[in-house]
Amino acid sequence: MFFRSRSPSPANSPLRTRPGTTPTSSPHRTFNDSLMDENIEIAQSLIDSWESNETVTLFNGDRQEARQYLHAVKDLQSAMHHFISQSSASDKLIKAQNLMETAMKRLQKEFYQILSSNRQYLDPESVSSHSSRASTISSYSDFEDELEDELRATTESISEVERVSMAAMTDLKSIADCMISAGYAKECVKVYITVRKSIVDEGLYHLGVERMTFSQIQKMDWDVMEIKIKSWLNAVKVAVKTLFYGERILSDHVFSPSETIRESCFSEICGEGATMLFGFPEMVAKCKKSLEKMFRTLDMYQSISDLWPEIDSIFSYHSTSTVRSLAMNSLLRLGEAVRTMLTDFESAIQKDSSKTPVPSGGIHPLTRYVMNYISFLGDYSEILSDIVADWPLSVHTPLPESYFGSLDTDPEGTSSISVRFAWLILVLLCKLDGKAELYKDVSLSYIFLANNLQYVVVKVRSSNLKFLLGEDWVANHEAKVKQYVSNYERVGWSKVFTALPEDPTADLTPEQANVIFHKLIFSFEEAYRKQTSWVVPDPKLRDEIKVALAKKLVTPYRKYYEKHRGGLMSLCGSDSLVRYAPENIDNFLSDLFFGVGNVGSLPSSSTTSSPASSTHSRNVELAQSQINKWEANDTVSIFNGDRENAKQYLNAVKGLQSAMQNFISQKSATEKLIRAQFLMETAMRRLQREFYHILSSNRECLDPESVSSHSSSRTSTISSFSDFEDELEDELRVTTESISEVERVSIAAMADLKSIADCMISAGYAKECVKIYTNVRKYIIDQGLYRLGVEKMSFSQIQKLEWNIMEIKIKSWLKAVKVAVKTLFYGERILCDQVFASSESIRELWFNEICGEGATLLFSFPELVAKSKKSPEKMFRTLDLYEAITDLWPEINSIFSYKSTSAVRSQASNSLIKLNESVRTMMTDFESAILKDSSKKKPVPGGGIHPLTRYVMNYISFLADYSEVLSIIVADWPLPVHAPLPESYFGSSNNNKNDHETSSSSSPGLSVRIAWLILVLLCKLDGKATLFKDVSLPYIFLANNLQYVVVKVRNSNLKFILGDVWISKHEAKLKQYVSSFEAVGWSTVFSSIPDDPTADISPEQAKKIFKKFISSFEEAYCKQISWVAPDPKLRYLIKASVADKIVGPYKVFYERNRIGLVTVCGSDSVIKY
Structure with missing residues (x-):
């Protein structure tokens, strides 16, 4: 009794045969029939048993019960096949089908439970991490005793997460095998797809993958699109290598017996998300092209290209061919976009129309832009080789051999990436030749060409381009630089060279020597004044030019000067001779090519011979030296190495600032102030660039996580360079001895940024910084x-x-x-x-x-x-x-x-306040929903658990997990009832009685509010109990539902909120319902047993009592056989209580009168009862 079944069990029902009749047996029954009947009986026993224990899962512990259950279902399936072969309409077949349907519903729930409760262990990352091992684990489909040993041995060396994951996969496979074999594949697959698709979709959402139309992407600003591309680049690796790969492994494992189901499930779960993922690059590739999009386009191409083997393998099914096609189409579109942008890039170089010559013959912006662009392209050489492999260079004449060196490929008609890069550089150099013609001074045009070609060569040497273009290409272009320098020297210093005598040591008269001296000095001053503002940024090239000039000019001039100094002294005077001594000429040459000259004239003799004038003037000179030095080295950062250069530079700027303040106070120092202001602007522009460079190049080390990880007192102990103490490096070294390399770089970068910021703010350049x-x-x-x-x-x-x-x-x-x-x-x-x-x-x-x-x-x-x-x-x-x-x-x-x-x-x-209000509203709505519930106007079959009870108690037990938060929310929220809550429903909950009494002005605690919600439910259940026609069944219904409530309270945080007294009082209420059920449901049986079962009575009297007892017992039994008590403890309580009141007295009566009853009733009835 109290196990739910559709009809009384023929094997156990006392009504299988009537008293006075004998069971018959079919002459056609075989041993096989008996075996199949036994299979059905065993299956029914197990299935009914687990139906009444629906809160407990089959797949727990050592899985012994799961194996028994699945064995029983397998045997039940065999019985069904047996009876189908005999008669498709037999009662036994119908019974077996009903049992199978119940078992499949149970397995469906178990399947869902395993999938949902093990989400963290069945996430694609966990599954993919042990894909090779998982394949060695057997399923329960064979139900071998060795399974547990196999599972234990296989999982000895793996983590707990993997153990749980592998066990869950095995359980899922066992259930899937069973359900598919029984013809319930559709139900199994539906549950699987629902749960797993939500996991994959959620994973893609967290990775930033979203559905977008082409029109949406077209309208995006580039900075927004770039963020989305970066997000996609991160997402696609995780999605393919973890999300889709793990899902493929799981579906292949769970549905291994059926390839069609595996394919269908995987396609349904991952197809839509993968299509969305791989549709994005194709849409980006179709958008309007611009040169800034090149590298992100190449990143996407490289990602898909690198992942193609995995994509092809994971989506190998016919039904997922659209995913492979989409990924391939994206590759093709991206390749076409790159080709278009390369063509546009070449066209942009050729169409550059800037007409203003670069001041001082420096690096043209076009040179910087093109070479930076090409050097970045060099980092994608492997991918670009694929893209341009079948794309011939569209030129109609062979490329000049002088620009290529010894490339292994023939320039004409070739499509190699090396030749394509060489062609782009050639287009740039040809363009620069045209821009050199803008200079009025021919010698400056050679400086311009030398500077720009040197920049090109250095860029090639310091990037992947050196491997693509080769050493011969570099050597040929370095020779070209030397040719430009030689032309500059020839044109720019020709007058000075011709002013020198062919033989500087030849004998001359003082007058002749004087003429040569003045001619030489005049031509030198003319060349110097003209070139003092010219620039050669590359230090190596600058030194080479100066050394060459010194060799051709200073060396012969020194010989001439030494030979005729005595004669020149008498005619020119000592001032001129000292000023234009060979050493000073060498010094003048060393000042060239820094880009900031001495405004129109050579230094006076006083400045070249005397030590220094004032402190502020020295500060300006020092600042000019430092600033000019680093302006000429604009490719190198000041803040490198031991920071000694940085300290010197910032010291110089500090001194320059002090000098400017002095000049401002002296109104007569206007020229000096203008010069100092010019230098300060130059220094600030440089510091701006350094500030930006540190911020951008140290993004990984200055990301908020790195910064926040060492926010303790360590960071605050690091000084900035603003005080320029010599101890800084030691302090930095000691402080960072025990921290990681990332933190070292991060702390140093923060100190550098602070130093620059302090300097710029102090100088009045806070806004720019x-x-x-x-x-x-x-x-x-x-x-x-x-x-x-x-x-x-x-x-x-x-x-x-x-x-x-x-x-x-x-x-x-x-x-x-x-x-x-x-x-x-x-x-x-x-x-x-x-x-x-x-x-x-x-x-x-x-x-x-x-x-x-x-x-x-x-x-x-x-x-x-x-x-x-x-x-x-x-x-x-x-x-x-x-x-x-x-x-x-x-x-x-x-x-x-x-x-x-x-x-x-x-x-x-505000969000907290609104969320608070929202929770209160939903709690009110929840209470109202309980009160208004009109579900199932028909009573629950068998007096079982009402759906409302399950829903409300599950809801409230989840609420209890948020007890701390809810206590805050309901703290000042009075319970909207006008009468005290019945004390019997509350117990003491560790509060006094007054805490439970409520009124419109009180502030009840969370425990009272929870107790009130349960009270509302119980009152509603009292109303639903009146729907039962049988007088005793409402008590079973109320007992079942109250037991469910009490168990939920005991097994959740509710026990701490409501307290033990609340539980004990409701358990007492439960016993009251059981007593009422016994008093009403078994009253006729109780009354049929004599008050004194040991009393002496005649056989006829005994027969009369016996018949009355059997009649009342059968009536009660037949009525209650379909009733249910799902909770095992409650079921045992009811059975034990009824048995105690019936079986004991009846046994005494039976033993006392058995012989007499046999004579008047027959042995069959007496034995049966």
Whole structure:
């Protein structure tokens, strides 16, 4: 009794044969029939047993019970096949089919339970990490005793996560094998696809993969599109190597007996997401082309190309061929886009129409742009080789051999990447030849060509281009540079060279020597004045030119000067001779090619011979030397190595600033001030570039996570270079001895940034410094938030979302907010405070500029969710949102403590308030829903658990997991009832009676509110109990449901909220229901047993009592055989109580009167009962 079944069991029912009749047996029954009957009976026993224990899972512990269950289903299937072969309409077949249907429903629930409860162990990463091992694990389909040993041996050396994962995969395969074999593949597959597709879709969403149309992508600004491409590049590797690969492994394992099911499941789960993933590059490739998009396009091409073997293998099914085709089409489109952009790049070089010559013959912007672009292209040489392999170079004449050196390929008609790069450089050099003609001075045009070709050669030598173009190409172009230098010397210094006598040591009269001296000095001064503003940025080239000039000029001049100095002294005077001594001529030459001259004249003799004049003048001279030196070395960073150069440079700028302040106070020093201002502007531009370079080149080391990881006192002990102490390097070394390389670089970069910021702010260039900082850092923060899935959404967009989509977005937000607050914003605050430590106003203003918008966007999402339509299913995610903000509130309050960031704090606070209101509304709606429930106006069959009970108690037990948060939310929220709650429903819950009494002005605790919700449920169940026609069945119904409530309380956090007294009082109520059931349901049976079963009575009297007992017992039994008590403990309690009151007295009566009953009733009836 109290095991749910559709009909009384023929084997166990006392009504199988009537008293006075004998069972008959069919003469046609065989041993096989008996075996099949036994299979059905065993299956029924197991299936019914587990149906009454639906809260317990089959697949627990050593899986012994699971094996028995699956064995029974397998045997039941054999019995069904046997009876089908005899008669398709037999009662036994119908019974077996009903049992099979019940078993399949159970296995379907078990299948879902394993899939959903093991999500973290069956995530694609866990599955893919042990794919080779998983294949060695057998399933339960063969039910071998050795399975456990095999599983144990195989998993000895793997982690706990993998153990659970492999066991879950094996369980799933066992159930799938069983259900497919029984013809329930459709039901099994439906559950599998539903759960796994949600996991894959959610995984893709977290990776930033979203459905976009071509028109949406076309309308995007490039900076937004670039962020999305970067996100896609990260996503595609994880999606292919983990998400899709893991899913393929899992589906292949679970559905290994059926290839068609494997294919169907995998295609249904991953097909849509993969199509969306690989559709993005194709749409990007179709968009309008621009040169800035080249490298991201190549990144996407390389990603798909590198992943192609995995894509081809994972999506090898016929049904997933569209995914392979889409990935291949994306490759083709991206290749076409790259070819188009290469053509556009060449065309852009040829069409460059800038007509203004570069000042001082320096590096042309076109040269820098083209060579930087080509050197970056050189990093993609392998991919580009594939793209241009069948794409011939569209030129109609052979490329000049002088530009190629000894390339292995024939230039004409070739399509190799080496020749294509050489061609692009040739197009640039030809363009530069034309731009050299813009200079009026021929010698300056050679300096321009030498500078630009040297820049090209250095770029080739210091990049992958050197491997593509070869050493001969480099050597030939270096020879070309020397040719340009030689032409410059010949044209630019010809007058000076011709002024020197062919034989500088020849005998001359003083007058002749004087004429030559003046002619030489005049031509030298003319050349010097003209060239003092010219520049040669490359230090090696600059030194080579100076050495060559000194060799051709200073060496012969020294011989001439030494030979005729005596005669020249008498005619020219000592001043001229000292000023133009060979050493000074050499010094004059050494001052050339730095780009900043001495405004029109050679230095006076006083400046060349005397030590120094004033401190401020020396400061200016020192600053000019430092600034000019580094302007000529613009490809090298000042902040490299031991920072000695940086200290010298910043010291020089500090001295220059002091000199400027002095000149401002002396109104007569206008020329000096103008010169100092010019130098300061040059220095500030250089420091701006250095500041940007440190920020951008150290992005990995200055990412918020790296910064926040060492935000302790270590960072604060690192000095900046603003004080330029000699001890700085020792301090940095000692402080960073125990930390990682990333942190070393990070701390050094922060110190460098602070030094530059201090210097620029002190010099009045705060605006320029902050602008660079904000641009770089805001981009990092915005990109970080984008990768975390934070996006701008309007209330109308949120309102229109289906709940499953909104839930994914909430889950994403819950992960994002922790990272954003604890890492992104926290790290940015630390960095901002460190770099701009000297100015609180700058720190505040620009931290808000960088983080304010993103933080406001982040914290506005929960408020929008809270304002959207309420429903009970949203309760727990709403509580998650509330809990996340509450937990993070100390950090939010600290990080955004500035007045300018008060809007962020207000937004987070408003979200908390709105979420609070939303939770209260949903709790009210939940109570109202219980009260208004009109489900199942028919009574629950068998007096079982009402669906409302399951729903409400599951809901409330989940609420109990949020007890801390809910206590805050309901703290000042009075319970809307007008009478005290019945004490019997509350117990003491560790509060006094007054705490449970409620009124409109009271503030009940969470325990009272939870108890009230349960009371509302129990009152509703009292009403539903009246639907039963049988008087005793309502008590079974109430007992079952109250037992379910009590068990839920005991097995959850509710036991701590409601207390032991509450539980004990409800258990007493439960026993009361059981007693009432016995009193009503078995009263006629109890009354049929004599008060004194040992009393002496005649056989006729005994027969009368016996008949009355059997009649009342059969009536009660037949009525209650279909009733159910799902809880084993309650079931045992009822049975034990009834048996105690019936079996004991009846046994005494039976033993006392058995002989007499046999004579008057016959042995069959007496034996049966």
